[in-house]
Amino acid sequence: MDLTFSEPELAFRDELRAWFADHSPPPTSEPEADEDAHYRWRRDFQRELAQDGWAAVHWPPEYGGRGATLTQSAIFFEELGRSGAPLPANVLGLLLAGPTIMTWGTPPQKERYLTPILTAEEIWCQGFSEPDAGSDLANVKTRAVKDGDDWVVTGQKVWTSAAQYSKWCMLVARTDTEAAKHKGLTYFLMDMEQEGVQVRPLRQITGESEFNELFIDGARIPDENVLGGVGNGWKVALTTLMNERAGLAFFLQVRMRQTLDHLIAEAAQRDLLDDPIVADRLGELHLKAEVLRLTAYRGLTAIEKYGQPGPEGSLTKWMWSETNQQLTQFAADLLGPTALQAGGRWSYELLRARGNSIEGGTTEVLKNIVAERVLGLPKAR
């Protein structure tokens, strides 16, 4: 057992820290009034990262990454979070599309798509969820029908982050209505820039629009843009989903720590730290933030040593969302009406946190997954 970083890990971290120190301090992690300007900044920032080989440290060197270990990848996201910078603009391409294409793509597909992901020349979005296929992904209804050398797609997608900026979409569509639920799906790389694809932003409770609806009506996808074979979409989609949370946990963990530090500073300014009730709650939040960090590291070790996470691996997203909600709610209690002012930081954090227990798997579904896959309980009713 060794909970310190090795010399190479420390060297990696220090090099990264120096890079962040040298590069333009980020404007702010929260979307400003002008979401598009914020997005452009994130895109430029990713280009700078890519130029110096930092955009996708976990990618193999042959594709422009550094072949980083999982621990180094975790360090990258911790340091990114610490620097105050937001996630790179093409985060879905870097974390999801890239690794999925590396696993399932043909040589020409790898040749065509990977570099523009890295440099943020082409932004990617994820077309999985539908109005009737949220937690139940296999229920996808969007249809793709073969027409000559093309597939013609009709349907609707929802919760599509960054669709308004995206050139490409990881699209899961039904190509066989006769086959069993999981078996009739195919994974496509869909060009977003065409008549048949309409993007409508969804306004969320914070007022901003991170997510969109996609209306797909007769969009055309050439056959060469099938990824992993026709009818193999469920397996390919699982590759994408498995990549979803690996590094992000460390980014989110650091961000939550920063929010907690900010709250402690505000409490200190109001001379509230000696209040035993305040100390009790802050101590508990510190505990939960540390439990998350330590448990995430245990999960990392398990994957590095055994190739798969232990029972702890499925808990971190649940821990994070619950703690972040408790933290932002306590801020509202502690700071009073100042924390509820429209447009203020704490108001934003409070409202945004409501999405934490829904996005990327609701807490209820996560608990079902823990019960069935980790604890071996019978399928839930």
Place this chain on the structure above:
Amino acid sequence: MDFDLTEDQKEIKNVARELLSARSPWPKVREAAEADAYDAALWQEIVGLGWPGIAVGESHGGQGLGAVELAVLLEELGYACAATPFLATATAAAAIQAGGTDGQRERWLPGLVAGELTAGIGTAELAVDGHGADVIVLVDDDGARLIAGADAETELLRTIDSTRRFATVRGDGEPLNGDVADRGRAAIAAEVVGISQRALEMTLAYVKERKQFGVAVGSFQAVAHRCAQMLLHAESARSTAYYAAWAADAEPSRLPEAAALAAAAGATAAREVPASAIQAHGGIGFTWEADVHWLYKRGEVDRALLGGVKRHHAVLARAAAQRVTVPAG
């Protein structure tokens, strides 16, 4: 970064698990607890294996291992809910090894390791195995003291946990150095990991087996989600207890905070996981025969030994605040 037990530590764990499942199954625990006595044969075997001296230096007859190995054994003794004086003996010995003078070590450690002397550890109000012990390690907010049994006034204290003996203790004693109190908390938190794990496993076995409305009750989400929550508490206790044990061995400067983390997460798990186990067992869980109550009782007393969640939260709040720069004004 390698947040996992070493192969040797896993081997210690496996050996302990095997031995205790053979020698200390529930009927043996029940028999001892109902007689208000320890399982003397089991204790002799444990002494023979050298476990009480796991974290005692070889020059004093111990195995010369550390807090992580002690934690691993405590976890397994907690998992078995074994009726032995292991927690007090091994933890007091480790405390004297870590915070005692050469003279104190020389005087107490060889006897404790050999099972010829007995030790108590805890607070003045609640010391496990304190009554009639040859030596007692007492912890309070100011630190830790070592009291020779002859200089202590002890009174037997009957608690809900009859798998072990307790006492109230009065006496001055000699100060022990440094972080003995935190080492003690880390050790108790390690026992809680085992208690939680056992309570979870018993519950899983039961809810997979027990049928109502024609199906296993574990297929109901209300039950399944309770089990998931038990896992979350148990794994939180595990992450922090291993961290504290590691810090005690490798980075003592981190121990005060790590021990508070382990104590706070442990105190929660010690209550919540066995309490959930009783609930998930339904009416059976409330009966003497179901055995989950031994874990609940031991968990509640361990929680008291850990010293209350409020104290740990306050320590943690101070630790967190120390890292934050407060803007002027």
